[in-house]
Amino acid sequence: MSGHNNVSEKAYVELRGVNKHFGDFQALKDINISISRGRLIAALGSSGSGKTTILRMIAGLETPDSGEIVIDGKVVNDIPGSDRGVGFVFQSYALFRYMTVYDNIAFGLRVKKWDVATINQRVKELLNLINCEGLEGRYPSQLSGGQRQRVAFARALAPNPQLLLLDEPFAAIDAKVRLELRAWLRKMITQLGITSIFVTHDQDEAIEVADEIIVTNKGRVEQTGTPRELYVNPKTPFVASFIGNAHPVENYDQFQFFDRLGEGTRAIIRPEFVSVFKKGENKQFVKSAEEGVVEDVIFRGSSLELKLRLHGVTIPATRSVNDSIIEIGETVDVFIHRLIVVDGEKIIVQHNKSLKKESVVI
Amino acid sequence: MQMNRENAFIKWTLIVGCELFLALFLILPLVFIIQTAFAQGLATYCNSITDQYAVKAAWLTVKATLWAVGVNTLFGLSAAWCITKFAFRGKKIISTFIDLPVTVSPIIAGLIYVLTFGRQSFLFPLLDKYDIEIIFATPGIILATIFVTFPFISRELIPVLTAQGVDEEEAASLMGARTWTIFRKVTLPHIKWALLYGVVLCTARAMGEFGAVSVLSGHLRGKTNTLPLYIELLYQGYDFTGAFAASSILVLLTIIILILRVWLEGRGNKRMELRH
The missing domain is CATH 2.40.50.140 (Nucleic acid-binding proteins)
Structure with missing residues (x-):
């Protein structure tokens, strides 16, 4: 773990007064978030609470109606997602189903015009990291749920992003494998030291995996804190009844x-x-x-x-x-x-x- | 056991029923066409199909079909892409309008173009000034053919694209891929077979189009007669051998397309099997 963070440590990702409407529905209401470098953050809330919108906004898949998104000290509102140094793992993984595992992982590197030898080396390295050596020739449909998730993880990491975003990374996996993967993902992210934000509706998942949790409800941030803080010292009635067995x-x-x-x-x-x-x-x-x-x-x-x-x-x-x-x-x-x-x-x-x-x- | 016997009975009844139906409504007429075409001997048949008007009609049909398939492929792809990948106002309306040609009678479709581009239209002076002939000329026939085959390709693509969702495209775009790369590497492999199927349907429909083309053609032999119109002309003139000989060309074209389709599907399935 990255250890304790000082208050003075500069935020790596920041949302300042962000609002977002989808038609008449206000998905985000004046969101202010600050995330330090190297931390593993969970955005926790029920469906429709705005957690996924926050994630997609940081990735550049949605644009805010108002407010600023800051990554590494730079306002990125007008920078396309592909230039924000962000890796994104989709809920359904969104692996390219007509490409092999190798081509999936190499896709982003080819787009960025890396040379063939470097791509090859990087893909090998990642396959090794996710324990999927020998699967490079398979298609996504030939992989198990856990393998798919790990390939999606590797694909997102391939171009060395500074920030990793994961949308409900465990939702599509059966309960038994999920527990293993949670531990694996936590180990992986801590080992790589990459700032990560994942979205979940499962409080156990957030409490177990995250250094810090952002609790969202009805488009607002209810409370931000370590799992322990939220547990012991809930600041709002929502958090008090949402966290734990209330x-x-x-x-x-x-x-x-x-x-x-x-x-x-x-x-x-x-x-x-x-x-x-x-x-x-x-x-x-x-x-x-x-x-x-x-x-x-x-x-x-x-x-x-x-x-x-x-x-x-x-x-x-x-x-x-x-x-x-x-x-x-x-x-x-x-x-x-x-x-x-x-x-x-x-x-x-x-x-x-x-x-x-x-x-x-x- | 009892259940199985009953199922077997239903199974064979349905199979025999289907085959009888096909034989009666499809095979028999086909055989009849060929038979009538050759009724007065091979020489007459050859004369009929090499008749300069027949050849010109066949050529015009091919030309209109190629145009229709080309335009509708382009349009179908863009329409399906835009309807499934973006959220915008008026999506429903566009989607409904695409289906319109299927619900409108082809004759009316033809008349619409006559009214739009004909002498009484306010556009006519403009067209006349630049010497653009649409009504009773090849462009009119092509327009009519495009109109009636309008939804065929987009309708094949929309369900496939909807089922696929936008995740893969979003993932590719987040990795910095340009729209064209995303289309080529992510979307196209997915819709390839649906697209080809749409093209086949569109081709078949375009070749056989009669109603709308009939209104717009003006029936100028050797100029604006397509094969179906030419066949009707011969038939009305009691030249059954000629009519059926010309029909056999159309049948031949259809069979070529069918074979093409089976071959394409076979290739598609083989590719998929490799992946599972």
Whole structure:
């Protein structure tokens, strides 16, 4: 990884006040983004949130109605995509289906009139990088999904771009291979040190792969930060409920040691905010725990997912498979560490008051 | 087993039905054409098809067909490209207008041109001044042929191009390829067979066109008579041998095109197999 970035480090890619309409639909609303060199960024959002438009705009496949796109200190609005030093991996890979793997990777180099020997050497190098030696004579239809993605990756990297853009790079791959490819892509990009932005609607993917996440919603950027920051410190109600496994709770003040913070506020609770103890098992929070009833236990393989009934509301919790077994209908001790309180557009993380004197490390 | 037997029954009924239908409506008339053409012996047949008017009519048909195919290939490619690769206002309208010639009766198509370029048109003085003859002359016949075969090529290309999407073109353009390179290396390989098929359809239709051409031709023997018009002329004059002999030329041309098409398709399939 490129390590910690200073605030003072100059942005490599910047969007300044970018707006874009498609007909009557405003796809982007005053987008301001700043991305440092060498980072791996995820643009995360649901479909129609504007994430792909942002990517296509940086690539030069769309032009903004207003605002500036800056790459490496230069405003590139009027520079065609092919001169922006950008590699693009399409969602469906868009490999040239009537060309071999070799010709696909060599295409951009031939267009740029590299000499034949250099092209040959570069293609060999990339085939080696993506572990596809021996496949140069194949056509895209003869490759597996994972191989196609890697060839698309190699094709985008061939002309040595300074910036790599990937549109939903894992969407077209089945679940098992996807996990492998995620790890592979992350390793590859970190190893090459190339600034990369990928678009995804899958929060797990963004959290696992990216150094930093840009959360988009309805054409706006909701929040930008490391996966950890977004998780621990959501700045908007959207981020609070989009990231993680969020459950809304209306009357949160009925939980012990939590106060209502104004009228019309509601709370979001996540399973990891809740500890569950069998009767008598609880030592740490024995005084401040409340009693709840187990409504459901779902085996998730690596953990157990619980649904608990507490003050008439159902809240989620998880438990390790190594802990002693909990049955449905059992009365248990429940301790809620904290809640995310949503007040209009404001977010307040409220900690359990009984912890007030202890320092809380999340 | 039961199911299989039933399927076999349906299968053979359909096959026999198809073959009977083809025999009755296609093979039989074809045989009849050839038979009538040769009814008065080989010499008469040869005389009929080497008749100077027959040769001129055949030549005019070929000429009009070549023009129509050429123009419509160019137009079809541009129209299909523009409709599938760009988003713009009025796309629907253009798309509908392209289909118009199929829905308009050829006679009306002919009349449209007579009204547009004929004596009563406001364009006529201009055409007259520069000595441009359209109505009752070869240009009119070519125009009519182009008109009726207008949608054939673009209609073959549009579905293929739509299915392909624009990703590959975008990818190529991001790598710095120029439009012409993108067309040659990315788009053309994809639409090659659809294009050839469209050309074949267009050719077949252009050669057989009667209605619109009939209105515009003026029926000047040896000048503005195409093969179908010439055939009708002979037929109306009770020269059945002559009419059918001339028809046999048209049949021959059609068969050549059919063979060409089968050969092209075969090549296309072989290429594809190599890729799978």
